[in-house]
Amino acid sequence: MVHNFFAGPAILPKSVLKKASESVLSFADMGLSVLEISHRSKQFGEVMEKAENLTRTLSGATDDYAVLFLTGGASSQFYLTAMNVLGKGETAAYVDTGTWSTKAIKEAKLFGNIEVVASSADRGYSYVPKNFNLPSNTKYLHITSNNTIYGTQYQKMPDVSVPLVCDMSSDLFSRPIDIEKYDIIYAGAQKNLGPAGVTLVIIKKDILGKVEREIPTMLDYRTHITKGSMFNTPPAFPIYVSMLTMEWIMEQGGPGRMQEINEEKASILYNEIDRNPCFTGKAESEDRSRMNVTFLPTKEEYTEPFLDMCAANNCVGVKGHRSVGGFRASIYNAISKESVQVLTDTMKDFANKFG
Amino acid sequence: MVHNFFAGPAILPKSVLKKASESVLSFADMGLSVLEISHRSKQFGEVMEKAENLTRTLSGATDDYAVLFLTGGASSQFYLTAMNVLGKGETAAYVDTGTWSTKAIKEAKLFGNIEVVASSADRGYSYVPKNFNLPSNTKYLHITSNNTIYGTQYQKMPDVSVPLVCDMSSDLFSRPIDIEKYDIIYAGAQKNLGPAGVTLVIIKKDILGKVEREIPTMLDYRTHITKGSMFNTPPAFPIYVSMLTMEWIMEQGGPGRMQEINEEKASILYNEIDRNPCFTGKAESEDRSRMNVTFLPTKEEYTEPFLDMCAANNCVGVKGHRSVGGFRASIYNAISKESVQVLTDTMKDFANKFG
Numbered sequence: 278m279v280h281n282f283f284a285g286p287a288i289l290p291k292s293v294l295k296k297a298s299e300s301v302l303s304f305a306d307m308g309l310s311v312l313e314i315s316h317r318s319k320q321f322g323e324v325m326e327k328a329e330n331l332t333r334t335l336s337g338a339t340d341d342y343a344v345l346f347l348t349g350g351a352s353s354q355f356y357l358t359a360m361n362v363l364g365k366g367e368t369a370a371y372v373d374t375g376t377w378s379t380k381a382i383k384e385a386k387l388f389g390n391i392e393v394v395a396s397s398a399d400r401g402y403s404y405v406p407k408n409f410n411l412p413s414n415t416k417y418l419h420i421t422s423n424n425t426i427y428g429t430q431y432q433k434m435p436d437v438s439v440p441l442v443c444d445m446s447s448d449l450f451s452r453p454i455d456i457e458k459y460d461i462i463y464a465g466a467q468k469n470l471g472p473a474g475v476t477l478v479i480i481k482k483d484i485l486g487k488v489e490r491e492i493p494t495m496l497d498y499r500t501h502i503t504k505g506s507m508f509n510t511p512p513a514f515p516i517y518v519s520m521l522t523m524e525w526i527m528e529q530g531g532p533g534r535m536q537e538i539n540e541e542k543a544s545i546l547y548n549e550i551d552r553n554p555c556f557t558g559k560a561e562s563e564d565r566s567r568m569n570v571t572f573l574p575t576k577e578e579y580t581e582p583f584l585d586m587c588a589a590n591n592c593v594g595v596k597g598h599r600s601v602g603g604f605r606a607s608i609y610n611a612i613s614k615e616s617v618q619v620l621t622d623t624m625k626d627f628a629n630k631f632g
Numbered sequence: 633m634v635h636n637f638f639a640g641p642a643i644l645p646k647s648v649l650k651k652a653s654e655s656v657l658s659f660a661d662m663g664l665s666v667l668e669i670s671h672r673s674k675q676f677g678e679v680m681e682k683a684e685n686l687t688r689t690l691s692g693a694t695d696d697y698a699v700l701f702l703t704g705g706a707s708s709q710f711y712l713t714a715m716n717v718l719g720k721g722e723t724a725a726y727v728d729t730g731t732w733s734t735k736a737i738k739e740a741k742l743f744g745n746i747e748v749v750a751s752s753a754d755r756g757y758s759y760v761p762k763n764f765n766l767p768s769n770t771k772y773l774h775i776t777s778n779n780t781i782y783g784t785q786y787q788k789m790p791d792v793s794v795p796l797v798c799d800m801s802s803d804l805f806s807r808p809i810d811i812e813k814y815d816i817i818y819a820g821a822q823k824n825l826g827p828a829g830v831t832l833v834i835i836k837k838d839i840l841g842k843v844e845r846e847i848p849t850m851l852d853y854r855t856h857i858t859k860g861s862m863f864n865t866p867p868a869f870p871i872y873v874s875m876l877t878m879e880w881i882m883e884q885g886g887p888g889r890m891q892e893i894n895e896e897k898a899s900i901l902y903n904e905i906d907r908n909p910c911f912t913g914k915a916e917s918e919d920r921s922r923m924n925v926t927f928l929p930t931k932e933e934y935t936e937p938f939l940d941m942c943a944a945n946n947c948v949g950v951k952g953h954r955s956v957g958g959f960r961a962s963i964y965n966a967i968s969k970e971s972v973q974v975l976t977d978t979m980k981d982f983a984n985k986f987g
Contacts, residue, residue, distance in 0.1 A: 279663035283670045286868055294665045299658035308634035308946070310649045312827040312873065315638045315949060348703035348829065349850060352864040356848035384848050467865055472667040472830045473638055474703065474867030493711035493739050495704060510822055511830030513641055514869060522831065572929035591663070594670060 280616035283594035284425050284569060284607040285447065286467040293521040300517065316510050324517050325505065331523035335532055337456040338479050343502040345478040346516050349455055349460040351446045352380065354463040358442050359385035361498050362460070363416055364488045370394045370411050370439070371419045374429055375402030376600070377444055378421045386421070388490075394418075402427040403476075404561040412547055413624070415439045417460055423428065423448035425468075426598045428571030428605065434458055440481070448568045449477070451610055452536035460484050468568070469610045471519030474512045526610065535610055542608050542617045543567040549621045555579055555632045556624060559603060573603035583627050590623045592616075635971035638949035638961040639780050639924060640802065641822040647878040648966075655872065666872055671865050679872050680860065686878035690887055692811040693834050699856040700833040701871050702863050706801045707735065709818040709831065713797050714740035716853050717815070718771055719843045723765050725749045725794070726774045729784055730757030731955070732799055733776045740774070743845075749773075757782040759916040762790070770794045772815055778803035780823075781953040783915040783926030783960065789813055795836070803923045804832070805881055806965055807891035823923070824965045826874030829867045881965065890965050897963050897972045898922040904976045910934055910987045911979060914958060928958035938982050945978045947971075 281288040304311035307322040314321055325346075332344045347353070358381075363369050367389045371382045373396035385391045392415070395406035402424065411418065418437055421444045425429040430448060434441065440460035449464040456462075460481045467473040478498070485499055495499050500508050526535060547565060550558050550572045556579075558573035574580050583604070587595045597603040606620055636643040659666035660675040664718035669676055680701075687699045702708070713736075718724050722744045726737045728751035740746045747770070750761035757779065766773065773792055776784040776799040785803060789796065795815035804819040812816075815836045822828040834851070840854055849855050855863050881890060902920060905913050906928045911934075929935050938959070942950045952958040961975055 281664055281668055283668065283673075286668055286671060286865065289665065289668045294656055297667070298653045301653035301656055305934055307948075309636055309948070310644065310653070312638055312649065313638065313641055313644045316636075316641060316828065348705075348867070350703075351736065351866045353850050356850065360848075380849075384850075387848060465865060472869050473671065473865045474870055491742055493706050493715075493742060494735075495711065495739075509705045510641065510820060510828045512703070512867060512870065513822075514827050515829055515867065593662075593664070 278591065280590075280592045280619050281594060281612065282592060282606045282620065284471045284598070287607055287609050288611040289472070289518070289522060290525045290611045291306045293518060293525050296521050297518050308511060312514055316507060316513055321513060324520055325507070325511070328516055328520040328523065331520060331527065332477065332479065333524060335450050335526060336462065336479055339456070341481055341483070342456070343480050343482050343498070345480065345498065345501045346506045346511055346519075347476045347478055347501060348474065348512050350379065350461055350476055351444050351465040354444065354478065355381040355384035356387065357496060357498070358419070358461055358463065359388040360490070360492060360496060362484050362488065363389035365389060365490065367416050368392055368412050368414055368507065369417050369419060370415045372396070372406060372409070372435070373398060374421050374424050374427070375403055376424065377425050377446070378419075381419060381421070381444065397429070402429065403559060405429050405431055405564040411437060411439060417442045419443070423566050423568050425569045425607070426601055428566045428569045429564045430566035430568065448566070450523070450532055451539050451568060466515060466519050468607075469491070469522075471522050472515050474515035476520055477519070482512060538614070539567045539608070539610065541615055542612065543570065545604060545614070545617050545621055546570045546608065549624050553624050553628050553632070555583070555628045556617045559601065568607060568609055570606045570608060571601060571603065578605065579627070579631060582631060584621055587620070588626055590619055592620050592623060595620070633946065635945075635946060635947045635974050637961045637963070637975065639960060641828045642962055642964050643966040644827070644873070644877060645880045645966045648873065648880050649719050650854045651876050652873050652964055667869055671862060671868055676868060679839065679875055680862070680866070681793065683871055683875040686875060686882065687832065687834065689970060690805050690878060690881060691809045691817065691834055694811070696836055697765070697811070698835050698837050698853070699882060700835065700853065701861045701866055702831045702856060702876075703829065703831055703867050705831055706732065706799050706820040708816055709799065709833065710736040710739035711742065712851060712853070713774070713816055713818070714743040715845070715847060715851060717843065718744035720744060720845065722771050723747055723767050724772050725770045727751070727761060727764070727790070728753060729760055729776050729779050729782070731779065731781050732801070733774075736774060736776070736799065752784070756785065758914060760784050760786055760919040766792060772797045774798070778921050779926045780962070781956055783921045783924045784919045785923065786842045786922035787919065795866070803921070805878070805887055805890065806894050806923060821870060821874050824877075826877050827870050829870035830874055831833055832874070893969075894922045894963070894965065897969055898925065900969070900972050900976055901925045901961060901963065904979050905920050906978050908983050908987070910938070910983045912983065914956065922981060923962060924965055926952060926956060926958065926961060926963045934982070934986060938987060941978055941982055942975070947978060948977050950975070
């Protein structure tokens with residue numbers, strides 16, 4: 278058995294993969310593959326409906342919110358959020374927790390006044406900044422709930438009086454969502470939601486239609502709201518597999534139960550990091566991510582032999598992002614406690630041999 | 633066996649579906665699903681490389697052209713092509729052959745002067761206009777090579793002195809491409825190329841970088857060229873299945889052989905339409921599509937019983953588009969001559985019973 282610690286595209290539940298594989302051959306008693314049926318067919322219509330309903334159940338989104346299944350990844354939402362809701366001359370506040378936030382800030386600047394109200398760049402993005410002031414007339418505060426590269430995560434959302442726009446790509450549905458705090462939640466699927474190729478957007482409908490710029494039809498959220506994400510052909514298979522994954526989350530007990538399991542898995546790994554003389558945590562303790570556990574070797578010469586030992590024990594994807602180095606174990610919803618234990622045992626063995 | 637005449641997402645080769653299904657369980661001896669591996673892994677890198685190389689082989693694209701695998705469908709290319717290459721105040725010419733062309737024209741108008749030099753709206757988009765004059769300084773001529781809804785297709789590309797920008801979504805790789813005629817070819821995958829969720833763009837590199845407008849990073853073709861379609865996470869599975877489908881096209885003998893087979897299949901169906909007293913062709917003869925065969929009942933009351941008879945004979949997707957009515961049989965690369973024969977036999981049986 279292979280233990281999949283890839284940061285994304287990332288591990289999906291075995292039962293989801295089994296159903297997905299079967300549906301590629303034969304779907305819904307149609308005698309056809311799910312890949313070769315019209316998105317206007319009754320059968321695919323049911324997939325879309327289930328996917329939307331599950332998203333509402335998992336996020337708590339009421340009818341005040343639209344649920345969209347788009348393409349282009351979170352990277353497209355970096356400009357789309359600002360393009361659709363931030364008028365020229367209006368101000369939005371952004372917290373920079375590295376990489377993805379930094380990119381979101383860059384793209385949003387094309388559309389309004391972007392104030393970076395806090396940044397953790399001063400300590401290598403190893404923490405989540407908590408104290409900041411918002412400019413008056415701040416339209417929204419944009420945050421990235423979890424940083425896959427540095428391994429930081431908001432354990433408590435900022436307590437502000439403006440709505441949040443939140444990139445939840447890497448911790449969506451890993452814990453409950455207090456939907457009322459948000460105007461927009463967006464997430465590329467390829468961590469906790471499904472395979473690459475679909476982007477979930479949950480958006481409060483009444484914030485739209487207030488900017489004056491000309492927006493191409495495909496870039497206007499309202500186009501996709503009006504057409505139920507089927508203005509044009511949607512990314513059918515990625516949506517289908519996301520729907521299966523959401524069903525699986527519900528079967529596990531929902532986001533509350535996922536949070537308990539995820540905290541337990543993260544504890545096992547962080548406890549070992551803190552105990553083991555060969556490793557040290559990358560992110561500051563209180564902001565440690567429950568999804569992407571980043572850690573460094575205490576001696577540089579440990580790097581290669583530890584990766585070799587991981588490979589020998591069938592732990593893949595443990596190499597840290599090139600901009601940070603060291604190690605990263607991504608432990609999304611679908612990874613088992615057993616896989617986390619195998620990695621932890623590998624760390625113990627490593628310390629016994631090299632420490 | 634089900635005979636799949638859906639217009640898109642549409643039939644894929646059985647051997648492709650078999651490999652795709654297997655890879656959803658276990659890919660490239662990694663012990664992991666193709667859905668859950670990093671797009672930066674060596675194994676997925678090989679998929680991207682093969683997909684690009686096959687696209688070059690099938691299209692004839694030299695190194696002067698970039699090959700991109702993007703998202704957002706052809707509907708996104710409607711604005712992206714103009715946004716990236718048409719400067720403010722510059723002129724592009726468009727031929728309107730219905731629906732998709734009409735949408736392309738609408739979106740391009742946000743970026744430059746769009747001259748609709750010819751339209752077949754006067755006869756219900758039942759033909760391809762051939763005589764038109766281009767304004768001086770026309771930057772490019774945009775055409776839609778095949779119209780899925782009306783069932784028309786350019787059997788010969790316009791003989792003009794300006795470069796073509798061509799939406800080939802519904803007949804890509806169904807026949808050889810004379811690449812030198814084109815500055816841009818784009819196509820949503822979900823007809824001849826693969827499942828929904830990826831969009832192929834073949835673009836002449838030296839036409840880029842000449843417009844002055846500010847373009848969000850994700851909307852600039854140069855971003856994706858520089859990063860080999862991996863600036864952000866690509867739609868991995870749709871690309872993978874497209875790669876398998878392109879391999880299949882090569883195994884069949886390539887685009888030249890596909891054209892022969894497609895013409896034979898189309899002839900079988902059009903001959904029956906012309907012979908059968910219960911049906912009449914929708915598109916004018918010389919512009920009939922080899923991909924989407926549209927036909928009408930000679931009496932309105934034939935519609936429901938013919939669709940019932942198709943269903944009884946396991947022919948699915950034969951209902952015409954709601955804007956045209958009647959019937960449409962989409963006969964893409966992957967449909968067999970046998971399936972076309974079953975539909976033709978159904979038409980014969982229908983005439984015997986009702987005609």
